[in-house]
Amino acid sequence: MADTATPAQVETGETRRDFLYLAAGAMGAVGAGAVAWPLIDSMNPSAEVLALSSTEVDLSPIAEGQRITVTWRGSPVFIDHRTADQITQAEDVAVATLPDPESDADRVQRSEWLVVIGVCTHLGCVPLGQKTGQNRGEFGGWFCPCHGSHYDTSGRIRRGPAPTNLPVPPYEFTGDTTIVIG
Amino acid sequence: MSGFQTNNTVIKWIEHRLPIFSFLDHSVGSGYPSPKNLSYFWNFGSLAGITLVIMIVTGVLMAMQYTAHVDHAFESVERIMRDVNYGWLLRYVHMNGAHFFFIVVYIHIFRGLYYGSYKAPRELLWMLGVVILLLMMATAFMGYVLPWGQMSFWGAKVITNLFSAIPFFGDGIVVWLWGGFSVDNPTLNRFFALHYLLPFVIVGVVILHIWALHRFGSNNPIGIDTKGPQDTIPFHPYYTVKDAFGLGAFLVVFSAVVFYLPNYMGHADNYIPANPLSTPAHIVPEWYFLPFYAILRAITFDIGIPFTGVVIIEAKLGGVIAMFGAIAVLFVLPWLDRSPVRSGRFRPIFRLFFVLLAIDVVLLGFAGAKPAEGLWLLIAQVSTAYYFLHFLVVLPLLSVFETPKPLPTSISEPVLKGGGGAMAGAPAKPMEKA
Numbered sequence: 209m210a211d212t213a214t215p216a217q218v219e220t221g222e223t224r225r226d227f228l229y230l231a232a233g234a235m236g237a238v239g240a241g242a243v244a245w246p247l248i249d250s251m252n253p254s255a256e257v258l259a260l261s262s263t264e265v266d267l268s269p270i271a272e273g274q275r276i277t278v279t280w281r282g283s284p285v286f287i288d289h290r291t292a293d294q295i296t297q298a299e300d301v302a303v304a305t306l307p308d309p310e311s312d313a314d315r316v317q318r319s320e321w322l323v324v325i326g327v328c329t330h331l332g333c334v335p336l337g338q339k340t341g342q343n344r345g346e347f348g349g350w351f352c353p354c355h356g357s358h359y360d361t362s363g364r365i366r367r368g369p370a371p372t373n374l375p376v377p378p379y380e381f382t383g384d385t386t387i388v389i390g
Numbered sequence: 391m392s393g394f395q396t397n398n399t400v401i402k403w404i405e406h407r408l409p410i411f412s413f414l415d416h417s418v419g420s421g422y423p424s425p426k427n428l429s430y431f432w433n434f435g436s437l438a439g440i441t442l443v444i445m446i447v448t449g450v451l452m453a454m455q456y457t458a459h460v461d462h463a464f465e466s467v468e469r470i471m472r473d474v475n476y477g478w479l480l481r482y483v484h485m486n487g488a489h490f491f492f493i494v495v496y497i498h499i500f501r502g503l504y505y506g507s508y509k510a511p512r513e514l515l516w517m518l519g520v521v522i523l524l525l526m527m528a529t530a531f532m533g534y535v536l537p538w539g540q541m542s543f544w545g546a547k548v549i550t551n552l553f554s555a556i557p558f559f560g561d562g563i564v565v566w567l568w569g570g571f572s573v574d575n576p577t578l579n580r581f582f583a584l585h586y587l588l589p590f591v592i593v594g595v596v597i598l599h600i601w602a603l604h605r606f607g608s609n610n611p612i613g614i615d616t617k618g619p620q621d622t623i624p625f626h627p628y629y630t631v632k633d634a635f636g637l638g639a640f641l642v643v644f645s646a647v648v649f650y651l652p653n654y655m656g657h658a659d660n661y662i663p664a665n666p667l668s669t670p671a672h673i674v675p676e677w678y679f680l681p682f683y684a685i686l687r688a689i690t691f692d693i694g695i696p697f698t699g700v701v702i703i704e705a706k707l708g709g710v711i712a713m714f715g716a717i718a719v720l721f722v723l724p725w726l727d728r729s730p731v732r733s734g735r736f737r738p739i740f741r742l743f744f745v746l747l748a749i750d751v752v753l754l755g756f757a758g759a760k761p762a763e764g765l766w767l768l769i770a771q772v773s774t775a776y777y778f779l780h781f782l783v784v785l786p787l788l789s790v791f792e793t794p795k796p797l798p799t800s801i802s803e804p805v806l807k808g809g810g811g812a813m814a815g816a817p818a819k820p821m822e823k824a
């Protein structure tokens with residue numbers, strides 16, 4: 209044990225010391241990582257922020273053609289009671305031609321109710337179109353004034369710098385006219 | 391080396407144990423020989439340092455009154471404005487101090503660009519300066535979020551969202567930055583903590599910056615090295631007094647703005663409390679970010695392999711890369727401009743392009759303030775292209791093809807010849823202190 213390198217080891221230049229050096233270094237790196245992780249992770253959303261993450265919405269007061277905004281996890285969620293016209297518009301698009309191809313059916317649970325997160329996928333502005341009289345863009349959905357993104361009646365990006373469609377949050381119909389988002 | 395002398399026994403006692411007095415003397419005293427031909431452009435370094443101190447003093451005092459909570463932040467700032475004794479003064483000095491800080495630092499940077507202060511042996515000095523610029527930008531950005539007005543909120547949202555452009559990890563990083571699923575209370579809290587911390591990090595980097603400066607001393611308007619004592623004067627009293635005069639001039643302008651136009655450089659929308667459900671019609675960052683904001687928005691096209699439709703870099707990511715790239719080129723500038731002549735005074739063609747660059751950056755600033763569409767978008771795109779061409783193509787080419795004018799043999803020469811014809815041969819005599 210007291211011997212250091214055997215002649216063979218000397219030839220390849222590897223010694224027990226090199227091995228110990230590497231092993232200790234690797235352990236040190238793992239240790240540093242293990243210490244760093246809690247520090248980094250402390251900045252991630254905390255338990256009480258995560259706990260606040262579902263919102264119940266009563267849909268009954270929303271008339272056809274009307275849109276309302278609710279808050280879910282600090283972001284606006286657009287709920288659109290779509291008219292028959294708007295639904296056909298959304299369904300009659302050749303999906304393959306879209307910047308972010310997705311069919312309307314994949315984005316709704318019941319076609320008269322569209323639920324999307326009202327945060328522009330470009331840089332996070334809230335698109336216009338929720339209030340009557342606001343610019344709804346060229347495709348009748350929403351228009352983001354920040355850098356000019358147009359969304360259609362399915363909340364899909366049609367023109368402008370936004371890369372993807374308005375995301376659909378996880379939600380569930382808990383009754384005929386109530387949904388729980390989150 | 392230590393020319394520091396004193397008869398004061400207390401100072402001697404301390405100096406023997408902690409040589410801080412000779413250190414100060416070498417830094418800003420008579421023990422620091424400076425080129426004797428420095429112009430007023432050399433005032434802006436000390437002005438930047440003093441502005442940093444002003445920001446820290448007013449900031450710490452305001453932090454004693456400020457509440458970093460989404461429900462109280464806006465009101466606590468209004469309370470500072472209305473109820474706290476001289477709170478309005480603290481805030482207006484801090485707010486406008488940020489603007490003037492950037493004015494001063496931008497002049498300081500352009501001074502360096504023109505006189506080649508980034509060239510050997512001052513590369514690290516220059517790079518530390520760019521680090522300070524980055525830290526200042528982060529500090530100012532987070533400070534602007536603290537009053538929690540509409541621009542605070544939406545500026546924070548748009549800028550943090552930039553990180554979502556990073557492939558794969560983007561969304562995770564943004565949630566991590568926010569500490570939630572949107573810009574919210576956790577975000578405000580951490581921004582306050584960092585806004586308090588970063589200025590002191592800046593102080594640390596400034597010390598390194600000055601340390602590197604004193605290794606070889608200041609550059610000067612003709613950009614040649616000092617050749618000996620005949621080319622230098624002691625920093626104190628000559629430049630301490632000149633810096634003090636410059637400070638006076640600066641404070642006159644600064645006070646005029648603080649007292650008569652305190653909101654001139656700000657945006658009115660930031661006096662509306664933040665509303666996460668409604669975006670202001672027109673989000674603009676503070677003016678000092680506008681050129682970079684224009685570059686960010688100039689990339690409206692995907693970058694990919696031509697004619698295949700394969701996208702390598704989406705427009706959004708492209709904009710972010712271009713924006714950070716605009717600062718990254720400054721880091722490598724000492725290796726892009728290889729001309730051995732430092733000062734633009736002796737580089738006729740460089741000088742022309744330098745003016746173009748200055749105009750280019752101003753144009754970018756204007757474009758950044760306008761909606762990114764139509765003519766302004768085009769201007770932003772052309773200016774962005776020129777910005778990068780200047781650093782990546784023009785400067786490397788000029789280093790090879792430009793014939794510089796003959797350099798004076800010493801700093802004293804152009805002074806002694808008194809604007810007349812070249813005084814051939816005659817070596818400069820130490821004749822300062824006329």
Ligand code: HEM
Nearest residue numbers: 445446449450452453456485488530533534536537586589
């Ligand atoms: C590099 C130096 C600094 C810069 C560039 C800077 C920049 C800014 C800016 C732009 C604002 C927003 C002003 C407004 O529109 O109301 C601000 C606010 C604030 N800063 Fe700083 N700051 C610096 C240092 C500090 C320090 C050291 C503190 C100490 C804690 C501090 C504390 C505050 C506080 C409490 C506010 C909120 C009050 C207000 O909005 O006026 N700042 N800062």
Ligand code: FES
Nearest residue numbers: 328330331352355
């Ligand atoms: S944030 Fe909507 S277009 Fe840029």
